[in-house]
Amino acid sequence: MKDKVSNIKPPCIVACPVHADIQTYVGYIGQGRFKEALDVIREGCTLPGSLGRICNHPCESECRRNKVDEAVSIRSIKRFAADVCMGLPHPDPIPKIKGKKVAIIGGGPSGLTAAYDLAKDGFDVTIIEKNDACGGAIYTGVPKYRLPKDIVAWDVEAIASLGVEIKTNTEVGKNISFNDIVKDYDAVLIAIGLSISRGLPIPGADAEGVLLALPFLKMVNFDESAKAAKRVIVIGGGNVAIDVARSARRIGAEDVKMFCLESDEEMPASPWEIEEAKEEGVQMFPSWGPKEITVKDGKVVGMVFKRCLSVFENGMFNPKFDECELTEVETDNVIFSIGQGADVSGFVNTELSVDERGRIAFNPSTMQTNMKGVFACGEVVTGPGAAVAAMKSGHRAATAIARFLETGKAAALHLSEPTAIGQVPDSVVDIITKLPRTPVEMANPVERATNFGEVEFGFDQKTAMFEARRCMSCGAGARIIEEKCAACLTCVRVCPYGAPYVREARVANFALENCQACGICAAECPALAIDIKLNIDTGIAVRASRSLDEPFITAFTCQYSVPEVLNPDTVKTAPLAGVNQVAMLCNNRIDTLHILAAFEAGADGVLVAACPDEKCRHNKGVDWPKIRVDRAKDMLNGIGLGADRLEFAKVAKGSAPGLASAINTFKDKIKELGPSPASKQLTPSK
Amino acid sequence: MIVAEPKSLDEIKAMTEGFDRILMVGCGTCTTVSLTGGEREVNLMATALRLARKVEGRDIEIGEQTILRQCDFEYIDELKDVDSYQAAVSFACGAGIQGLARKFVGKPVLPGVNTQFIGFNEEYGYFTEQCKACGDCILHLTGGICPVARCAKGLLNGPCGGTNNGKCEISKDKDCAWVLIYNQLERLGNLEQFKKIIAPKDFAKAGNIRSMDLRKAGD
Numbered sequence: 001m002k003d004k005v006s007n008i009k010p011p012c013i014v015a016c017p018v019h020a021d022i023q024t025y026v027g028y029i030g031q032g033r034f035k036e037a038l039d040v041i042r043e044g045c046t047l048p049g050s051l052g053r054i055c056n057h058p059c060e061s062e063c064r065r066n067k068v069d070e071a072v073s074i075r076s077i078k079r080f081a082a083d084v085c086m087g088l089p090h091p092d093p094i095p096k097i098k099g100k101k102v103a104i105i106g107g108g109p110s111g112l113t114a115a116y117d118l119a120k121d122g123f124d125v126t127i128i129e130k131n132d133a134c135g136g137a138i139y140t141g142v143p144k145y146r147l148p149k150d151i152v153a154w155d156v157e158a159i160a161s162l163g164v165e166i167k168t169n170t171e172v173g174k175n176i177s178f179n180d181i182v183k184d185y186d187a188v189l190i191a192i193g194l195s196i197s198r199g200l201p202i203p204g205a206d207a208e209g210v211l212l213a214l215p216f217l218k219m220v221n222f223d224e225s226a227k228a229a230k231r232v233i234v235i236g237g238g239n240v241a242i243d244v245a246r247s248a249r250r251i252g253a254e255d256v257k258m259f260c261l262e263s264d265e266e267m268p269a270s271p272w273e274i275e276e277a278k279e280e281g282v283q284m285f286p287s288w289g290p291k292e293i294t295v296k297d298g299k300v301v302g303m304v305f306k307r308c309l310s311v312f313e314n315g316m317f318n319p320k321f322d323e324c325e326l327t328e329v330e331t332d333n334v335i336f337s338i339g340q341g342a343d344v345s346g347f348v349n350t351e352l353s354v355d356e357r358g359r360i361a362f363n364p365s366t367m368q369t370n371m372k373g374v375f376a377c378g379e380v381v382t383g384p385g386a387a388v389a390a391m392k393s394g395h396r397a398a399t400a401i402a403r404f405l406e407t408g409k410a411a412a413l414h415l416s417e418p419t420a421i422g423q424v425p426d427s428v429v430d431i432i433t434k435l436p437r438t439p440v441e442m443a444n445p446v447e448r449a450t451n452f453g454e455v456e457f458g459f460d461q462k463t464a465m466f467e468a469r470r471c472m473s474c475g476a477g478a479r480i481i482e483e484k485c486a487a488c489l490t491c492v493r494v495c496p497y498g499a500p501y502v503r504e505a506r507v508a509n510f511a512l513e514n515c516q517a518c519g520i521c522a523a524e525c526p527a528l529a530i531d532i533k534l535n536i537d538t539g540i541a542v543r544a545s546r547s548l549d550e551p552f553i554t555a556f557t558c559q560y561s562v563p564e565v566l567n568p569d570t571v572k573t574a575p576l577a578g579v580n581q582v583a584m585l586c587n588n589r590i591d592t593l594h595i596l597a598a599f600e601a602g603a604d605g606v607l608v609a610a611c612p613d614e615k616c617r618h619n620k621g622v623d624w625p626k627i628r629v630d631r632a633k634d635m636l637n638g639i640g641l642g643a644d645r646l647e648f649a650k651v652a653k654g655s656a657p658g659l660a661s662a663i664n665t666f667k668d669k670i671k672e673l674g675p676s677p678a679s680k681q682l683t684p685s686k
Numbered sequence: 687m688i689v690a691e692p693k694s695l696d697e698i699k700a701m702t703e704g705f706d707r708i709l710m711v712g713c714g715t716c717t718t719v720s721l722t723g724g725e726r727e728v729n730l731m732a733t734a735l736r737l738a739r740k741v742e743g744r745d746i747e748i749g750e751q752t753i754l755r756q757c758d759f760e761y762i763d764e765l766k767d768v769d770s771y772q773a774a775v776s777f778a779c780g781a782g783i784q785g786l787a788r789k790f791v792g793k794p795v796l797p798g799v800n801t802q803f804i805g806f807n808e809e810y811g812y813f814t815e816q817c818k819a820c821g822d823c824i825l826h827l828t829g830g831i832c833p834v835a836r837c838a839k840g841l842l843n844g845p846c847g848g849t850n851n852g853k854c855e856i857s858k859d860k861d862c863a864w865v866l867i868y869n870q871l872e873r874l875g876n877l878e879q880f881k882k883i884i885a886p887k888d889f890a891k892a893g894n895i896r897s898m899d900l901r902k903a904g905d
Contacts, residue, residue, distance in 0.1 A: 486714050488721075489807070493810035528729070600736060635695060640738055677741045
């Protein structure tokens with residue numbers, strides 16, 4: 001089958017800088033396959049515990065559910081996948097079959113990501129990290145109330161467990177020379193980030209009580225005795241400034257004011273971060289520019305601001321001020337959080353080139369610096385941004401390095417970018433079942449502002465699975481196999497969402513934007529010419545051995561409703577004894593063929609567990625599973641197995657006891673009926 | 687299209703009683719569209735028959751192949767390994783079944799469906815007869831609605847006294863074809879046509895052993 005739309009992806013995946021396979025892992029969470037979900041997450045997002053907490057989640061902004069009700073809570077689902085698997089062993093080491101050594105200078109998100117990819121590829125990777133642990137900015141900068149240190153450590157351990165060697169407390173230019181690294185390794189990656197905070201050369205900037213953001217955050221993170229003055233002014237409007245302000249509140253500052261050039265709407269910090277800071281008592285003063293710091297006896301006593309009229313001109317940073325509108329504010333501390341620069345001191349007196357902004361000069365197409373075999377990635381080349389954007393750069397660098405080590409030269413990377421499926425049409429929005437987003441619980445603002453406990457609580461299992469099932473599986477639905485299509489238009493007639501349409505070339509075509517992946521068309525197509533791309537069908541198991549005591553049941557369950565009871569062990573996904581669970585994407589996909597195939601595979605009984613009519617998100621007046629079960633019952637009577645061996649149960653959404661009791665009652669019934677007379681011979685004929 | 691209904695599993699079981707290696711052949715045209723003879727139905731019936739035989743304690747080997755049309759030899763020739771089967775079950779219309787039988791020399795070809803009529807797909811899974819293949823079309827006189835196929839009595843000059851508020855006396859679910867014809871002629875502004883008596887049809891044209899030879903036209 002020709003898949004003409006193979007590079008059209010759900011907008012969440014397109015929006016994610018690393019194009020994490022969100023649809024697949026969210027689907028796995030919905031089915032209770034947590035470990036598999038985590039494995040999928042790691043391929044794109046290499047630090048799932050950390051990013052599950054702090055990612056700025058562009059995926060959610062683009063989620064097509066926004067138009068229907070609200071975005072799927074993708075970040076919190078990712079956090080759940082990491083948290084629920086934290087007790088499991090880390091991945092096994094990967095054999096270093098490539099026989100080439102790569103040094104990565106800097107163990108932040110980009111360096112760790114490159115390490116993950118290269119180790120997975122079989123390279124021998126060493127991370128050289130100047131701090132006492134890896135994580136970079138998310139270790140030294142991001143405060144504990146957003147991201148506890150043990151979570152970062154867990155993410156790093158998982159990468160180390162692949163066989164990546166990590167040398168901590170090793171600073172290039174101090175404990176080890178850059179030239180030696182270049183000599184000792186086959187390739188070098190510089191991923192040192194932007195670790196120097198910038199200040200402003202205004203009057204009073206050198207007074208006692210004037211601080212810079214990154215040293216302040218580092219102090220807050222690692223010095224438990226850190227204390228702030230009573231009144232603190234934070235200069236800056238980005239997420240780091242917010243981290244500074246909220247941290248200051250937590251170490252004793254009672255009066256925290258944030259001043260930034262940008263207007264309320266222009267503030268670069270994430271809106272939810274601004275909101276949370278306000279809840280904690282941080283006051284915002286947008287559209288003010290720093291003029292001077294008032295100093296008395298060498299100490300800060302206040303600060304003067306001038307009105308900022310505009311920040312950008314033609315897209316360039318070019319602030320305009322009204323020098324006549326001034327305000328003076330008393331304070332004990334001023335903390336600058338206005339930008340960061342690279343610390344390239346470890347590379348002085350080497351061949352390595354630095355650009356006019358003080359960052360490492362590199363070719364963005366090959367990721368190589370001016371030195372052969374020396375590459376760079378992350379914020380030290382891209383400038384400041386989100387952790388997930390740094391990861392993208394890390395993935396690119398790993399690809400570039402792997403090619404370099406395999407071919408001996410750096411080549412331009414041409415990595416194809418996916419395009420997103422269009423919005424859900426208005427006509428379809430109206431008929432899609434509305435499922436409100438599950439709010440993420442937060443600690444009480446008054447209480448949380450006094451300590452460094454995590455402010456956000458993760459989902460529990462039930463919530464995570466429910467939230468995951470809100471995913472609309474965009475673009476994962478029907479694909480027509482043109483060479484088999486009989487042009488009968490059955491799909492056009494049965495689709496509740498108007499996805500198939502007749503086009504000039506006579507056969508039906510599918511509008512990806514409309515398709516909701518219910519599977520109705522695939523189960524009705526008389527030519528078996530429709531393929532469901534995301535068929536999370538785990539397969540109908542063939543009975544391996546025949547025990548006369550215990551019935552062998554195949555249970556078809558709907559991913560959107562009821563499978564969790566079959567996975568009582570949250571992580572191992574162990575099925576119930578004697579029950580072969582087939583998790584369909586939706587039970588509207590079940591066709592009579594599936595049911596007969598289960599009997600042919602040796603089942604003594606088959607249970608189809610569907611949602612009650614009012615709960616089925618795709619039931620638009622036709623009970624498709626029932627129609628197919630009824631046909632199968634007729635056939636079972638003709639076959640001689642009897643309709644009693646097939647049960648159709650409507651189980652309330654998320655009702656574990658309901659499903660468990662339906663299965664157990666059915667098992668008892670099948671036990672009484674005895675083994676299937678059709679499973680005497682266990683080799684299915686073809 | 688030609689509409690066919692499925693045969694019961696019991697009937698297929700009985701027909702295939704003596705065989706343990708058969709070929710089930712789907713037809714990718716009319717019976718696929720009428721949802722009874724395509725790849726899905728072949729697969730379903732084959733699975734059901736295998737299970738039924740297992741219940742009886744024996745095995746049957748069933749090949750499943752679907753071709754584009756069974757009323758063309760060239761497509762029938764695409765079937766594979768036909769010699770290795772003892773019999774074939776065709777899920778095509780009567781024409782296709784006989785086409786297959788002419789290729790399956792010396793072996794039984796069994797009908798998998800009951801051919802019903804030339805029909806129209808009203809909505810999903812619901813087909814209505816539209817044409818009796820009478821060989822003498824008068825649809826130009828009846829507003830595009832065929833009284834031969836759609837009037838219970840096949841009247842050429844209706845309606846009869848059994849018409850009842852637009853429905854036929856045989857069932858309140860069936861439209862009276864002659865009311866439909868009247869309404870359509872009215873819409874066409876041609877009720878004059880309704881007053882004209884339609885002469886009896888030459889039903890000899892619908893006789894048996896029909897054939898058509900277009901090659902004569904070129905003589």
